[in-house]
Amino acid sequence: MNRKWEELTAANPALFDGPVVVCTGVEWKDLETVILSWCRATYRLLVLRLDPDHAVPAPSVFVSVAQPTDDGQLLVGRMAASTVGAGRWQLPGGTIEPPEGDAGLDVDALSRHAARELAEEIGLDVPHGDLALWAVTRGNWGNIGLHFRAPARSAKTLEGAYAALVSSDIEQGRVPELDRIDFIRSQADIAGLGGPTADFLPVLADLHSGAVVVGRPGSER
Numbered sequence: 001m002n003r004k005w006e007e008l009t010a011a012n013p014a015l016f017d018g019p020v021v022v023c024t025g026v027e028w029k030d031l032e033t034v035i036l037s038w039c040r041a042t043y044r045l046l047v048l049r050l051d052p053d054h055a056v057p058a059p060s061v062f063v064s065v066a067q068p069t070d071d072g073q074l075l076v077g078r079m080a081a082s083t084v085g086a087g088r089w090q091l092p093g094g095t096i097e098p099p100e101g102d103a104g105l106d107v108d109a110l111s112r113h114a115a116r117e118l119a120e121e122i123g124l125d126v127p128h129g130d131l132a133l134w135a136v137t138r139g140n141w142g143n144i145g146l147h148f149r150a151p152a153r154s155a156k157t158l159e160g161a162y163a164a165l166v167s168s169d170i171e172q173g174r175v176p177e178l179d180r181i182d183f184i185r186s187q188a189d190i191a192g193l194g195g196p197t198a199d200f201l202p203v204l205a206d207l208h209s210g211a212v213v214v215g216r217p218g219s220e221r
Contacts, residue, residue, distance in 0.1 A: 004051060005044040014082035014175070017044050021096040021105065023059040023144045034136055036061065036144060038105065040098040049141055059142035061105075063114040064093030064200075066134055066208060067122070070152045073185055074208045077121060077178035078195065089190070090198035091147070092121040092178070107133055114148045121177050123165025124158065126150050135207060139199040147204060155183055185209060 009015050022045065025037035038061060048056045067075040077092055079085040094117045099105060108128070115128040134149035162181050169176045182193060186209035187202045 004047045021061045064091035066149045073183035078180040080179040123161040137200040
């Protein structure tokens with residue numbers, strides 16, 4: 001694990017071995033309630049998923065924010081070259097960090113994390129209470145995504161917030177996590193973005209456009 005991490009950080013010194021939540025179990029209590037079991041780890045554990053000889057199941061838990069516009073579009077962003085997902089299009093969001101002490105990870109805590117990610121990546125401050133849990137996905141690595149939906153804003157407002165954030169980051173010597181934003185209406189628009197996308201983006205784009213309904217527990221979606 002340490003050797004793999006050293007190889008990654010040698011290629012990308014901006015990577016940070018911060019604390020993360022790893023999913024250890026998923027249980028559907030009923031049609032509307034999912035119970036996630038988790039443990040504390042650091043980000044370098046996740047690189048073992050890529051090792052052909054020592055691969056370990058280490059599904060991460062992350063949040064994202066579906067930020068719609070008032071004319072029916074959905075904001076997406078492209079991860080900057082300094083990130084582990086360089087060039088990947090996705091919704092604003094990030095991997096969950098373990099809570100302090102004995103605090104739990106309930107919907108309120110997760111919505112606070114989602115609001116923080118939206119502010120850090122888009123520059124938009126939205127009260128966490130205004131974010132509604134919208135969908136739960138399980139990705140190619142088993143990663144659990146908890147996706148919140150924010151109140152609609154104008155595309156002009158979102159572009160202005162992002163531009164101000166980028167300007168502030170550059171002035172302070174920081175590299176923005178997203179190097180570009182765009183807007184889509186459905187899965188059909190994803191191909192026009194150019195480049196790879198997060199595995200959850202197509203189904204959430206369909207959900208946003210009304211082309212698909214939420215699947216039953218146990219389905220890939």
